[in-house]
Amino acid sequence: MTATKEPAKPTLPVQELDRVTIRFAGDSGDGMQLTGGQFTRTTAVYGNDVSTLPDFPAEIRAPAGSLPGVSGFQISFASSDIHTPGDEPDVLVAMNPAALKANLIDLPRGGALIVNEDAFTAPNLKKVGYESNPLTDGSLAPYTVFAIPITALNARALAGLDMTTKQVDLTKNFFALGLMFWLYERSMEPTLRWIEEKFSARPVIAEANRRALKAGYAFGETTEMFHHRYEVRPATLPPGTYRNITGNEATALGFVAASRLAGRDIFYASYPITPASDILHQLSTYKHFGVRTFQAEDEIAAVGSAIGASYGGALGMTGTSGPGMALKSEALNLAVMVELPLVVIDVQRAGPSTGMPTKTEQADLLQAMFGRNSDSPIPIVAPATPAECFDYAIEAWRIAMRYMTPVVFLSDAFLANGAEPWAVPDVADLPTVGVPNHTDPATFQPYARDPETLARPWAVPGTPLLEHRIGGLEKQDITGNVSYDPENHHRMQMLRSAKVAGIVNDIPDLQVNGPADGDLLILGWGSTYGPIRSAVERLQADGKSVAHAHLRHLNPMPRNTGEVLSRYRRVLVPEVNLGQLLLLIRAKYLVPAEGLNLVRGKPFRISEIEDRANEMLTGIAR
């Protein structure tokens, strides 16, 4: 640890904990995401393993104090390796009655509840249907309640500053943050530095936030309310330089890395859509890396311009979420037909149509596989954790260029917004990706194929003597001329299919965590990695014969997938959808796998997977 620690009152005992989960909850205007983000940064820099789950409404400012306006941020941090943001919070910080009402259900009995009692006014209580004040009616008896007049204490700390009451009130989240820093022995330094940078042009606001933070910290120190402070020691992660990273951040960095590795500039086109927009925002700050970003007029223009850029030899890509994927499908098929590299990022969100834009789901797998007219094979990769988004952004481009094909990169809202520590790689250790442009007229045919990969040449405009025409009409094999020949069409359909299927020779085998054979295999993909891994660790610790395998390549799947599935008596596939991978593996490998499917816009709890696994294990005749 490099930051300085504030001295604690010597009398207060410090209790050491292995893992703590805190949920900050308040109005969407209360700055809960910022508060959670600051706590995460500080905790990551301190050296804990962390995992976060931001959970916010789609409404930017829902009516103040209302249930739909509640915004939450859960962080789990530990002195050991953890994989999820925690099933349930140990501590709930509720800034108003709505936050309490929406979140109390997740707080276990005995859990700590820190509330801003100033917000528990009669109108606020009435707004969310409390008939009496839960702080005084005894209904919170099962919990350890710390009712603190945060609004008033904070206002007192900021007295004398040239600010409106409303401005003062906006800083009370930092009071709560300061208190949590004190309670868990975190340094205020990283947040003080952040305030310094963020509000350098607004000294009064900077001073207000500093005072709020310090007042919260000092309150913890001086009040007699708390009987312990808690310490969660740094985790023993593998050696390296670490930073805290969200999935969307890692995705953007991965693309910049792919661009550098391939020696081709990025053209990133996107139409604003939750939860993918942050990738556009981030990439638009990397112009010194030659990154060209394009806010297109719609989803179709985004994919169309990306294809145009790839045609010109750039790394053309587009990012979106499910509804945008639906709009892009015709253009994706054009990329399939003209066999140009393209990466499409689908940060999946919940529900058909507009659904629940800020909530997570992994239900676009079949759309990515089949959501186009005719037989239209597209490779699919899916990172399992926020940090893995970096590796699979590079992998998506490796496949796209080597095989001259569009590739779908399936992320989701949980990966996109969730954060974890990331061991920053050395650039020298990154994989080799990229292919040269074709320039030799003597060997050029637009649809001649590399015998190993079946990829056609990437011949970009500006190359002398390679002038040729491509398009969405069926191509004659080799020449690429328009062809309606029946046998040629059959051959081209088979070639396109074989090209994508052949990627199987170029991807790693499916790894198993646990016994090589046994009673139960839990197979997952995407962001279910954390809860599955944690559940399997618990089951294995109980002596159960359970293994975990996680697919990162969904199309094609690794060569040994069927064989791995066959080595276990039962197979469980937990998915935040109604059984999409399940359908694919049942169809492909003829295994009687079973699904665990919960679609609530939230990740699985570890216990849900554990319980289902135990049920299945009980049912196995030994």
Place this chain on the structure above:
Amino acid sequence: MSDGGDGELPVLTRKDFVSDQEVRWCPGCGDYSILAQTQKVMPDFGFPKENIVFISGIGCSGRLPYYMNTYGFHTIHGRAPTLATGLKAARPDLMVWVITGDGDALSIGGNHVLHSMRRNADIKLVMFNNRIYGLTKGQASPTSELGKRTKSSPDGTVDRPVSPLSIALAAEATFVARAVDTYTEHLQQTVERAGWHKGSAFVEVLQNCNIFNDGAFREFTDREVREDRMLVLEHGKPMIFGKDRDRGIRLNGLAPQVVTLGDRVAEEDLLVHDEEAEDPYLAFMLSRMWWPDFPVPVGVFRKVLHPTHDELLTGQIQAAVSQRGPGDLQKLLRGGETWVVP
């Protein structure tokens, strides 16, 4: 291609731009003329032909890139401007043409025309307007006249048509022009001027579909009546038309008016065409004039110079590099707050 030899630029001719593909439009189609004029003007730009790209959408016009011996991309319905914008943004060194039709550009692709024009993407869009869907065999298009009977409107359309050039002007296109397939020398000049323009060019070519909408423009484009019924716009010149050059357009209040030159009306009373006017009022007024109320204006309606999309984008990239230095990947990855686990 004829090679000029060592040290000399090769001199290209029309033939260099003719591909080996058999042209498959209906015999008598106006598209042949547009193709021929396009091939003819290409050598004039002095551009290496490998740096020229033709991008098309769907419809009869969409086939044109196959017949050009340049780089070509026959894309999907309505989306050609999006591919062209992306290509030009990634590759400012290329000359990018978009070939489209009235259905492709104004119906399914209307949004992309609007945005590629307002961004001033440096692409030259040539829209073949035959006022019908030809490739799908004769349905009404967004430029079909109200009440037109087609296969999809046996009792006459109930949709009002749009004026393509009014739309291009409203979309802030920096070059707006109209030509006619059978008025070949004028067509050639117009395509050439579009090619020289730096910025978003929108050229409407009135094109006859002799199968599904024969004679759509005959009333004013036929050789015998052309001079009396079309107004050829020339920058800086008064708007005069007619076989005897005796009629003109003057402004009456806010509306154009056809007048006969003579005792009471002199040339000085006529509107003078100004294609370089920054405000689009005159050009917009011209875009509303149509036979039989007015002679149909052809030529360049508007030609103004604004920074192009790719220039602005490239400028931002260059500014970022000069301010921050070329990106250092390792530094980027190690950015933000880090900690070391020993």
